Amino acid sequence: MADGRRWVTMGDVARHAGVGTMTVSRALRSPSKVSAATLEKVRAAVADLGYVLDETAGALSSQRSRIVGALIETLEASVFASTVQGLTEGLAEGGLQLLLSATQYDPETEAALIPTHLGRRPEALVLTSALHTARARGLLERAGIPVLELWELPDRPVHAAVGFSNRAAGAAITRHLIDTGRTRVGFIGTTRDSDQRGQLRLKGYEDQAAALDGLRVVRVPPRAEATGFDYGAEGLRDLLRRWPDTRAVVCVSDALAAGALCEARRMGHAVPERLAITGFGDFDLAGESGLALTTIRIDGDAIGRRAARLILDGSAPGTRIDMGFTLIRRATT
Template sequence: MTEQRKWVTMGDVARQAGVGKITVSRALRTPGKVSPDTLTRVMTAVRDLGYVRDETAGALSSQRSRIVGALVSTQEQSVFATTIRGLEEGLRDGGLQLLLASTGYAPETEAALIATLLGRRPDALVLTSSLHTPEARRLLDGAGLPVFELWELPEDPVFAAVGFSNRAASRDMTRHLADKGRERIAFLRTDRPADTRAEMRQQGYLDVVAEPRILAVPPDPGLTGPDYGAQGLARILDRWPDTDAVVCVSDTLALGAWCEAMRRGLPVPQRLALTGFGDTDFAGESGIGLTTVRVDGDTIGRTAAAMILDATAGEDIPRRTVDLGYTLMLRGTA
């Protein structure tokens, strides 16, 4: 019969170190208040036994879990990586830890995860979508927590938002193509009805183009972002063979479209201009030299972290949006 394993307790550490549990607690929380010899024995016992401090009792007494829940739309792309890094590092500096989950662009999944996270009594919530089900909004409004929506600027934020105008960024990029003489511009996206950022970027494109050519690739669990881009460009050229520019909703779709253009022997940008969104690693001059929109994800994350720390410290944080803007990166593909 397999032996049932149990958590290592503070009492186990105390016995190993030859001290009382109060001394162990003091050594872990205020090490300067115990002698160097005692501290060495306690920490040696902690290391040897693999002890992890139980924070649940402290959370119950202080009404703080020191956890921030974060729900991102996807973890399959690196677009949110810098935001999560900035958020995590900023929170860590203030003694808070990040609990991360992915919604897969599904509002119903987001609602279920919000309920799960609220059961953990987080100090704050971070979301990367502004489209919430009525149930999710009810939970968020009733939680009494600071809720931060990132990467968008919703008109009615739950609490506060940190991001930029997706619509304006796409509008500026499409106008750049028009100013360069492109007359038959298509827009390529994936067909996710709950992808609010894609919808706003499409609206920015429509602000400029009089005769739109929009193609949304149906979702397929077997496809990656570049797969969507390659299939999308093939369908655009089949339907509108005279297309001379494609605005892609993301860099990963633009990468797939670029590869498809290379396979077809279509010179980029001479015959076909391509743009992306996100300025991911491969987009730079060391990669494919993609014309794209740069968003400072790290600053978005750190700004949100600073606001969370202020809010959880008891400061009055007004319901507001913080617009951090964007930059058009004009490179060789357009």
């Protein structure tokens, strides 16, 4: 380096521990192949010198990076937290590490990030969207590695998909409201075109149109400074202005439902007596110790672990695994 600093090498560790370089390599990569005393000396030298194992040389010789790239639509809140956790722990069982990037629900950002990840020669790529630009899909199809699309079940996955039917889930929670005697049911979402899951949930709501007293759909334009809570509050105000006799609301996510619930209370509407409200995701804020929100539960951890297992064990092209969903009824309906 220009200021005279340099990386600590394996040779430095070997000299510090009084062993050979190959012994250090074995101790770090296959600790069971060296004696306990030698392993202790090497680990002590590593700690003393602050050595970090250089994975690039091993990757070049073995043609394995031991990295899995993940393009997650958002790292904010808890939307994909359990999925990332399950994926991370599942991959660790096979000695693989996760490299994360956020696409912010933007297919163009995803397309720009894919070459960056492929440049690291990952073992696989994981994406939380099935909506890709033509350029991105071309890169993914030619990558020659497993590509897993999570949280959706596209008819034609790039390689494999692990998720659930967002459309069926949207229909299920709408049907729940109908079964509780409410037919004047609205839907609140956003106009973000890249939110394919939200559009599928809306279609599920629309699938129940025959049992509804007309469709009442509000889609709030996304704004850079706004949160899901903001969208939910704004959407509810618009919904009740246009259809004041509305008695129930399907929200595209728990965050929007939380905003709608707070706004309903500010407006003096009793929930669920005057207005029933549902969400989607069953994140932390939706639980009994939070908002006690009726919602759709998605087992993100299980999705992540199943994806990790497909990467470690291999999967046939076209694999689609439906992990299902659960409707959770709480105090808001």
